Amino acid sequence: MTPRPYCVITPCRDEARFARRTLDSVIAQTEPPALWVIVDDGSKDETPAILAEYAARVPWIRVLRRADRGDRKVGGGVIEAFDAGLETVDLDAFDYVCKLDLDLDLPPGYFAALMDRMEAQPRLGTCSGKAYYVRGDAGTPMPFPLGADPRLVSERIGDDVSVGASKFYRVSCFRQIGGFVRAVMWDGIDTHRCRQRGWIATSWDEPELRFLHLRPMGTSHKSWWTGRARHGSGQYFMGTSPLWLLASAAFRMTRPPLVVGGVAILYGYLRSLLAGAPRYGDAAFRSFLRRYQLQCLLKGKRRATAELDARQASVWNPRGEVPDSFRAAS
Template sequence: MLMAFCSNRDRPDTTPLPLPRSTDRPMSRPRLCLITPCRDEASYARRTLDSVLNQTQPPDLWVIVDDGSTDETPEILDSYARVHPCIRVVRRADRGARKVGPGVIDAFYAGYEAIDPSEFDYVCKLDLDLDLPPRYFEILIDRMEADPRIGTCSGKPYFRQGDRLVSEKCGDENSVGMTKLYRRSCFEQVGGFVREVMWDGIDGHRCRMLGWVAASWDDPDLRFEHLRPMGTSHKGWWTGRSRHGFGQYFMGTAPSYMVASALFRMTRPPLVVGGLAMLSGYFGAMLRGLPRYDDPDFRRFLRSYQRHCLLRGKARTTEEYDHRSASRWSPDAPASSPVPGRSPS
C-alpha cells in the first residue's frame, strides 16, 4: 500500500496531493511539479535536494517516491520534508533490489498518480543523484514559454573525472532521462512513458511524430553534474551499457544505426568496452528474439529518422524533421492512451 506523508500525517493514496499554500508567488507564474523516483540514494540525496531547493524557480510541489530504500534515504527525505512544505514523500514497499527501466517508471507513476496533473503547467521526472545549477528550471521554463512547440527539454549531464567535469555526450534531439522536463499537455498527448528500458528515447520520437519539439542544450547555465554517470549501473559499466543496447533493440533501432552509435560510444569512458557492451545487449536480444516496442508506425518513423541521421547528420536531420512535423502540431489535441510497455511484436 502506498503512503504519502505531508507534515507527518498519512494521506490516503487515492487523494491527490495538494499544492502547498504560497503567498509570495504570482498566480500567473507557470506551475511546476517534480516527481522523483529513488532507491538507496543516501550518498547523493542531500546534494540534489539542496540544489533543487536553491533554484531561482523552485518547484511548487516535489513528490519524491521512495521505492523501498534500505539505506538512510528515508530518514534524509523525512528531515527535508519536515522543513520544506513543497516536498511530499510517497512510500513504496521494498521489491528486494533496484529495478531500472520499468521499475523506475512504475515508481514515477506512483508519484504522478498522487497528484492532480491539471494543477500544473510543467512536470519533470527528476533523479535524486544530480547537482543542478541554480537557474536550471528558470531558464528551461522561460524557453518553453517563449516557444510553445517545445514539449520536453533539459540541460546536459556531466560527470566528474578527477578534478574536471566530462560531458556524457547526449544528443540534442531529446531531453535527457535523468531530468526530463515536460509541458504537461505534451506529456499527456504522447501517452506518457513506456515501462521499459528505452522509455527516455521513445518519448522524444513520439513528441516529434506529433509535431512537438524535444531538445536539450549544452549552455553553461544548464550543465549539471550527474553524480552516478549514465550507463554505469549499480552493477557496473558492462551491465549499464549492455542494458542500453537492449533498450535500443526494444525501441526498434536498426542494426546499422546501432553499430554506428556503439562505435561512437567506444570513444567515451569506458573506452572501447562500453560500445562492445552495447552491441552485446542489442544483438544478444536480437538472437534471443525478445519482444520489441509494438508500434509499427513508430518503428517506421524511427528508422527513417535514423537513416537520415547517418546520411545527413543528426543536427540537420532533427531540424528538418522538426520543420516538417510542424503541420501535425495540435497543442489542444486529446491525450493519447498510455503507451504500451513490453509487448509481443
C-alpha cells in the same frame, strides 16, 4: 503556487550518498517547484530518514514510500515508481512536470531557464540541460556555472532528446504522448513520440544549464558492462535499426569506458536480436524512428532533426487528443 507552477516527481532507491546534494540544489532554485513528490522505492539505506528530514521543513516536498521489492529495477521499475507518484498529482494544477533523479546537482537558475525557453518556443514539448560528471570522484563539489574544467566529462547526450535524469515536460505534451513507457529506453521512446506528434524535444549544452550527474549514465548499480549492455537491449526494444546501432556503438567506444562500452552495447543488442526478444509494440513508431535514424546517417543528426521538426509542424496540435490509456490512468 509559483507564477509558473511546475511539479517535480523523483523516483529513488538507496540514494543516501547523493540525496542531500539534489535536495539542496532544488530548494535553492530561483523558481522552486510548487510540488515535489519523491517516491522512495524501497530504500534500505538512510534515504528514508533524509527525505523525512527535508519533508518536515519544506512544505512543498511530499514523500511517498513504496514497499521494498528486493532489488533496484532499472528502466521499467523507475517508471513504475514515477507513475506511483504521478497518480497522486493533479496535473491540471501545473503547466510543467519534471521527472528528476536524486543523484544530481543543479545550477540555481536551472528550472527558470528551461521555462523561459519553453515560453519563447510553444512547440517545445520537453527539454533539459546537459549532464556532466567529475572525472575520478563524483562527490567533488563544482562551482556553477560549469565551465571548461578539465575534470568535467560530458555524457554526450544528443541535442535531439532531453536527458533522462532531468525530463522537463510541458504538461500538454506529456499527456499527448501518454506518459513514459515502463521499459528500458523509456527516455528515448518519449522524445521520438514527441517529435512524431509535432512537438520539439531538445537539450542545450550551455554553462548555465549544465548540471552534475553524481552517478554517471550507464554505470548501472552493478557495472559499466551491465549498464551498456542494457542500453543495447533497450535500443533493440525501441526499434533501432542495426545500422544505427553500429554507428552508435562505434561512437560510444570513444567515450569512457573506452572500447568496452561500445562492445557491451553491441552485445546487448545482438543478445536481444538472437533471442527474438519483444519490441515496442507500435509499428508506426518503429518505422518513424528508423526513417529518422537513416536520415541522420545520411545528412548528419543536426540537419536531419531540423528538417524533420520543420515537416512535423503540420501535425502539431497543442490541444490534441490524449491516449485513452493515459487518460484512464490519470
